[in-house]
Amino acid sequence: MDMKQFIELVAKRGYGIYGKETIEKMAKDAGISLSPTGVAISGNVEAAARKFFDAYSKTTPVAAMNLKMMAKMHNIKL
Amino acid sequence: MIDYEKDPVLIRGTEDIWWVGFGDKKVGFANNPYLIIDEDEAMLIDPGPRGRFYKIVHNKVAKALKGDFEKIKYMAVQHEDPDLCASLPLFAQIVDENVKLYVQTRTAAFMPYFEYEGAMVTIEDGDKMSFKSGRELTFITTPYVHFAGSNVIYDSKTKTLFSSDIFGAFSVDWNLYANEYYLEAMKAFGEPYFGDHRSVASAMEKFEKLDIERICPQHGSIIDGKENVKNAIEVVKEMTVGQWV
Numbered sequence A: 001m002d003m004k005q006f007i008e009l010v011a012k013r014g015y016g017i018y019g020k021e022t023i024e025k026m027a028k029d030a031g032i033s034l035s036p037t038g039v040a041i042s043g044n045v046e047a048a049a050r051k052f053f054d055a056y057s058k059t060t061p062v063a064a065m066n067l068k069m070m071a072k073m074h075n076i077k078l
Numbered sequence B: 001m002i003d004y005e006k007d008p009v010l011i012r013g014t015e016d017i018w019w020v021g022f023g024d025k026k027v028g029f030a031n032n033p034y035l036i037i038d039e040d041e042a043m044l045i046d047p048g049p050r051g052r053f054y055k056i057v058h059n060k061v062a063k064a065l066k067g068d069f070e071k072i073k074y075m076a077v078q079h080e081d082p083d084l085c086a087s088l089p090l091f092a093q094i095v096d097e098n099v100k101l102y103v104q105t106r107t108a109a110f111m112p113y114f115e116y117e118g119a120m121v122t123i124e125d126g127d128k129m130s131f132k133s134g135r136e137l138t139f140i141t142t143p144y145v146h147f148a149g150s151n152v153i154y155d156s157k158t159k160t161l162f163s164s165d166i167f168g169a170f171s172v173d174w175n176l177y178a179n180e181y182y183l184e185a186m187k188a189f190g191e192p193y194f195g196d197h198r199s200v201a202s203a204m205e206k207f208e209k210l211d212i213e214r215i216c217p218q219h220g221s222i223i224d225g226k227e228n229v230k231n232a233i234e235v236v237k238e239m240t241v242g243q244w245v
């Protein structure tokens, strides 16, 4: 699984935790656009991912825990 | 207009099951005790934590019972976590003095640590209890999901499954009823907390034999309607669990 696919997975999980609107905004602020066809990133993928994951984790510890768990499951280094 | 902070909520499709919990949107962790009021008797399921949380649940139960706490002749805790057991001794002081606590044998051992000293009825898989009206509740054990002594409760009158932590969720965007994104929120809770696939599969097998109209979990949102219940069971069956190992 590459970083873009992982972002897509985390965003989907985030729809459940935070709601769709909040996740879309969080992603947009990190330079990531989410659409049914996948993830589009305008700049550096790693930098965008880091920004998105920071925002995702910062709001609540349960989301931070989930991100860690998903990274472990999919062998992604955060 | 319902005030979810203050009001008990009568669960859709039932005449006598009340949600008396709270949705902690900040942490993303709703806590859902339920109250069944069966004519002049009531059962409080998974009463909840202490402190400011107790106050919320207490006040909602008071409203639902119009102040008559002594209607509560029965309580049940479905495993030994403090988020559902800690307020037991506080409720024990105000409910019927002969209240019976239904608890699985493997969970009962922990009750004194919550300073609960009232009467207990220990249950095993398939045991039933009846209200005076004849309404029957069935206790179904779900070992290791997520405690050895975990169980759920099935109310055959309303076809409601009180599922404790199973089908629970983490949701900042909390609603009393599950929405289209709930299954992802449910994975967010189940994946980190359930230990192994065998025990989860065994629980799901038991649930598939029941006629379930709604699932009332102790966290997250109520899963309403047979089709949604079926989908939720499928998702839990496929969940990747035990990943911290």
Ligand SMILES: [Fe+2]
Pocket (backbone or CB within 6 Å): B079, B081, B146, B165
């Ligand atoms: Fe628990």
Ligand SMILES: [Fe+2]
Pocket (backbone or CB within 6 Å): B081, B083, B084, B164, B165, B218, B219
């Ligand atoms: Fe719980």
